[in-house]
Amino acid sequence: MLEETLPPLPALFGNPILRGELHEIVSPEPIDWLPQTLGWQILALVLAIGLLHRSWRRLRVWLRNRYRREAQQRLSHLGPSAEASAINEVLKLTAMTAASRREVAALTGVSWCHWLETRATTKIFSQESLLILGEAVYSPQGSVTPVQRSALVREAHRWIDQHRDDHGFH
Template identity: 30%
Template sequence: MTSARAPLPAPAEAAASAALEKLHPLLEPAPPSWMPQTVGWAVLAAALLLLGAWLGWRAWQRWQARRYRRLAARRLQQLRVLLKSGQTAPAQRLAAARELPALVRRLALAHAPREQIAPLQGPDWARWLDRSLPGADAAFERGAGRRLGDWAYLPESALPWPELDGLLALIERWIHEHRPPEPAA
């Protein structure tokens, strides 16, 4: 039995060294190209580019279509600051309070046909608002929005100021969540 490899004798070592010197280094192949080799990849790239452009265009359209909501939310925030600030003049505060029902009406007119919105008043208006807000549970008919119309014409002393926070929250929710109203039952 032979143990580990025995060292080569000197002449054999010289011959192996000479043989190794005659070897040429291996030629490595060129790295593979990242360019597509077939037409299918070019078609796929074009299709993905078109899909991306179409999705971008649709996103832009949705963003533009929701512009009226963003403007209404911004105006509601301005009104909230005027109504809640202790430094607002009483006349400014009253003007801001009077604008709340008008803001909701303008937003509804931007959302639905004028012929459908313009004739609505009182309970019919409240029912329409409830039907256009998913999960409203009659919030405009019997909840925080039941006195929305009062804010337009009542004298300042008769306005339901304690209900203002609930009304502002409901209007904000309606701005962000309203949909075309479900048909009346």
């Protein structure tokens, strides 16, 4: 239908000098992106396995440290004016996840404070904070100043980040 509407071409159409000497350009075959030799295929397989292994390990660590993120979130919700008993509760829940319930649940007072100190690689809690944590269940909240509370919250955040986990991930 389109050919019917077009006028016919003249006998001398185009450049007469080049007529007959032009050849159609043939594009080369597309390059295959897959490696052709066995060595490159083995290297690609080893790299893919290594990447999967690393991703799996990172996922396991991320999942294992979920309790740390949740503890940090609970502590943040308590705020800088949190009661010492509430901070102690968050620390105890975190400790039971990091170690074992059997080991941590019965700890109170001085033994609880000593356990907290031994689980961190560096000294995190001040003597004043340890005293507050050790007596948190027994003493009234009024005996703790706001400065002591905010220091205790900061130290608890650091302990949650840095404590040793018995389950082998960090």
